[in-house]
Amino acid sequence: MTVRKMSELNLAGQRVLIRQDFNVPIKDGKVTSDARIRASLPTIRTALEQNARIMLMSHLGRPTEGEPNDEESLAPVANHLGELLGMTVRLERDYLEQDPEVKEGEVVLLENVRFNKGEKKDDESLARKYASLCDIYVMDAFGTSHRAEASTHGVARFAPDACAGPLLSSELDALEKALANPKRPMVAIVGGSKVSTKLEVLNALSEKCDQLIVGGGIANTFIAAAGYNVGKSLYEADLVDQAKALMDKVNVPLPIDVVVATEFSDKAEAVTRNVDEVRDDEMILDVGPQTAQTYADALREAGTILWNGPAGVFEIEQFSAGTRAMANAIADSNGFSIAGGGDTLAAIDQFGVTDRISYISTGGGAFLEYVEGKTLPAVSALRDAAK
Ligand SMILES: Nc1ncnc2c1ncn2[C@@H]1O[C@H](COP(=O)(O)OP(=O)(O)OP(=O)(O)O)[C@@H](O)[C@H]1O
Ligand SMILES: O=C(O)[C@H](O)COP(=O)(O)O
Secondary structure (H helix, E strand, O other): OOEEEEEOOOOOOOOOEOOOOOOOEEOOOOOOOOOOHHHHHHHHHHHOOOEEEEEOOOOOOOOOOOOOOOOOOOOHHHHHHHHHHOEEEEEEEOOOOOOOOOOOOEEEEEOOHOOOOOOOOOOHHHHHHHOOOOOOOEEEEEEHOOOOHHHHHHHHHOOOOOEEEEHHHHHHHHHHHHHHOOOEEEEEEOOOHHHHHHHHHHHHHHHOOOOEEEOOOHHHHHHOOOOOOOOOOOOHHHHHHHHHHHHHHOOOOOOOOEEEEOOOOOOOOOOOOOOOHHHOOOOOEEEEEHHHHHHHHHHOOOOOEEEEEEOOOOOOOHHHHHHHHHHHHHHHHHOOOOOOHHHHHHHHHHHHOOOHEEOOOOOOOOHHHHHHOOOOOHHHHHHHHHO
């Protein structure tokens, strides 16, 4: 049984409870990166066009349940969303005690669901309470779909109607397009700091892609596995065998040259060396220009590209060229490209290629779990609800 979609339901006059992922960075009471809020707008506008009574809900941060606090209040999100929609978005704090009054064509935001006791444990009575607030529950929070919590999972069992929102549907469609039957050649880039945190993703991708480009600290472990000195670089000696096993399974092109420094700092002097010339007191902080060129060539010719994690320490100018070259090559490629993860999105933003990536996922952990082939609990809850 497939998941029901919001587009199949008539929302007119209905109390529609939409779970979004508004877990966004906030500083001094202001939202500092609103990509996730913007991504929710088409869903909200569709519900508004149908004159639904709209209740939005989300978590923010990881507060102690039962202890609401101002820092993790969704108030800044309500204000920001109101500005984007050009209407007032009321923040409802007491929705568990008193059902919110929502008029047709009105949008309210329920306060941080993780302030509620039982949210994280997927408590049944809390899930029933959420369900009682609505006629239709819409799960649209792809970024939180790997969590089985009361607002992402339990509620779907008890709501009169439960369906996937347009954002969740499009995220799943894009990932399926990249992974189920990818246009070849498929190139995956997995960067970031540690192999250990991405081992399952690396394994899953090694089964699917034609070329696996590794970056960042992850690449250092592969360079060590190939027998080269990595000096003081971040790498994981205990994962060298796993890296060798991956290299036996799939084509992992190794860097030819690297950018090194003797300190991890924005004052550090960056030096380019051949990969076999790294000294004991140096650390590898980026791929070198020849390597970036080789990777970029492969990316430009790819039919499908999946990207998670930077190629180097892109936050520091002198170690950012490798990640920049890859971002530009992905943007230039005619293949289908999908990118996900907090640092990856920050890099895409930094290098100004956002509009030239085919699909940018709002998911971090959820994106990785999908790629690993894991079942997303929020999606299975919708499948069960459709039975
Ligand atoms: N060679 C390197 N040595 C040390 N740190 C590196 C190196 N290359 C990249 N990094 C750092 O790794 C960090 C990203 O790694 P991390 O494992 O946190 O990725 P991530 O948060 O999982 O990525 P994403 O959010 O895209 O999934 C960046 O801050 C980057 O500066
Ligand atoms: O930012 C995320 O990855 C999601 O919002 C999930 O947040 P969590 O890791 O606190 O559950």
